[in-house]
Amino acid sequence: MATAAQKICSRLSKSSVAFRFPSLLRSEVRNSKCHKYLQSRQISASPAVYGTIKLDxxxxxxxxxxxxxVKWHKKEGDTVSPGDVLCEIETDKxxxxxxxxxxxxxxxxxxxxxxxxxxxGTLIALMVEEGDDWKNVEIPAEAVKPAAAAGSAPSPATATSSTAQTAGGAAAHAGADLAGDGHLIGPSVKKLLQEYNIQAxxxxxxxxxGALLKGDVLSYINTNKLDKKAQEAPSPAAPKLASTPPPPLAAPPVGPAAGENYVDIPLTNxxxxxxxxxxxxKMTIPHAYATIDSNVGAIAELRETLKADGIKxxxxxxxxxxxALALQRVPRINGIWENxxxxxxxxxxxxxAVATPSGLITPIVFGASYLSVDQIGNTVKELAGKAKEGKLxxxxxxxxxFSISNLGMFGISDFTAVINPPQVAIMAVxxxxxxxxxxxxxxxxxxxLSYNSCAISEVExxxxLEEFRHLIEHPQTMLAGTNLDTAAEAFAF
Structure with a gap:
């Protein structure tokens, strides 16, 4: 019996299930022969080991x-139930x-x-089961190693000799590419620190x-009203040759500090x-292009008819x-390229494609071929609003x-778009x-139309594009069988 229990314990100790599904661990370990075996051997089975849940x-x-x-909605010691929001995370989207x-x-x-x-995959938090001692939870070694390494690293200032520090500290900055917190210092920031003899x-x-930016240094210089000459090491005093000093030279006009007119904007995810x-x-997909002109006059007239009936x-x-209808008729364009x-x-x-302050994002209109024109409009408005608020x-x-990028509302006459893999085509309007x-x-x-020439031929x-042009120039056909059909009937026929 002991041998069988040892095998079970060995499997459980190696399994990640013990950390991701603690409720399973409680029922299968604490009330099992394995747990009794551990107790008989006086092996510790504390909640800090068995009840800890890692959140990556x-x-x-x-x-x-x-x-x-961005923000934690739960604090240490708060009770967490299934479905509770723990924190807000800003992704690349x-x-x-x-x-x-x-x-x-x-x-x-x-x-x-x-x-x-x-x-x-980075460990961001730890949870324990209800009733366990959450204040004394054991923090895994991988969570404290980076902090320990950063704390033990010597700062650049201590590596500088006392002679160089007496000379003015410029030599200390000349060889320091890292701030005290381990972040890299850019060349322009490093130059300002040298010129004004400022410690990072x-x-x-x-x-x-926590990276140090050029604007941070310029703000520090302006706040403290620092001057380059005032920060330089004083030169040895020259012997007085005359009792009356010569008249002082006019000081040259002081211009803006280097880089003062520039603003560093961090790159978003x-x-x-x-x-x-x-x-x-662009490097992996052979892009090919095809362009066509369509007469949209009929759409403008149909929109005015629908608007008179209260449909925008x-x-x-x-x-x-x-x-969407053209993709149904030429289905080879409506696919993805995989393996x-x-x-x-x-x-x-x-x-x-929807433009947001952080960049471009492409919310999806699912089943567009089965939606009416006004349903598509309502869906796009809802998705665009959520995209600009970052709530998609x-x-x-x-x-x-399939993707559509429309820059017509910005006055762009024509352009080409880059294919969004694994899709095989995108249309620029x-x-x-x-x-x-x-x-x-x-x-x-x-x-x-930008298309993957490996997947799509010129004929397809x-x-x-011919199907698309026909539908655009005969918009009544897009209303057939929808709730807009009756409203446009007088115009269409």
Missing amino acids: MPSLSPTMEQGNI AVISMDTEEEGILAKVIVPDNTKNVKV SSVSPSGPG MRRVIAKRLTES VSVNDFIIKAS ETLKLSPSVDISV QPHEYQGGS GTSRSVASMSGNLSKMKVT ATRF
């Missing part, structure tokens, strides 16, 4: 490699609330509020993760990921609907089978423009 930085999007802890399915007490917050660039530890940093993915897309829809709503294979999507899920949930922007013709002025709109790309 989660991966909240496929492209997320690190995130920022949005600010997302992190909840848990565990039950217990939040024992230790290892990564506090406003911590930047926390890597996925004297300036309060405001950059990401979203823009960092966008740059990485766009670079990978935009040109962009018609563009999404026309794209050198084109996989067709069973539904038309269109990603719509992962399922609202992950996936999609420009503004409408007036074009003279034999029948009068026409309102033309240019769209450019052309067929898709």
